[in-house]
Amino acid sequence: MEILYLPIAFACILYLWHNTEVFVEYVSLFGLGKFFHIKDYKEEQEVNPLMDYETFLLTNHNNFLVRLITCPICLSVWFNIFACLVHKNFEAFFLLLWLTWLFYFSIKVIINKSNGD
Numbered sequence: 001m002e003i004l005y006l007p008i009a010f011a012c013i014l015y016l017w018h019n020t021e022v023f024v025e026y027v028s029l030f031g032l033g034k035f036f037h038i039k040d041y042k043e044e045q046e047v048n049p050l051m052d053y054e055t056f057l058l059t060n061h062n063n064f065l066v067r068l069i070t071c072p073i074c075l076s077v078w079f080n081i082f083a084c085l086v087h088k089n090f091e092a093f094f095l096l097l098w099l100t101w102l103f104y105f106s107i108k109v110i111i112n113k114s115n116g117d
Helices: 002-019 022-029 038-047 053-060 064-069 072-087 090-114
Strands: none
Touching: 002 022, 002 072, 002 090, 022 038, 038 053, 053 064, 064 072, 072 090
């Protein structure tokens, strides 16, 4: 049962990062907006209301790290590599990765269906 904790946590983090504005809201709340270009994002969002933070980053700050954090598959791989390094258990890597993807995409489907999308 313990093996499920990390994939569930990673799936929730991925969902919050890729499908909500929670990062922008908390960065603004804690006064870190300048470091993360939140003011520029808000200004650009006024012109294009459908733009999300990930698209803003890809459009204005396109580099390897931005491409990595805006790809749920890529980010989940690195989450699980980090977890395996911390726990010194690479035998479970593929299982953890597969479970993370299963939970993340399941959350997306469930929420999209509940929203009528």
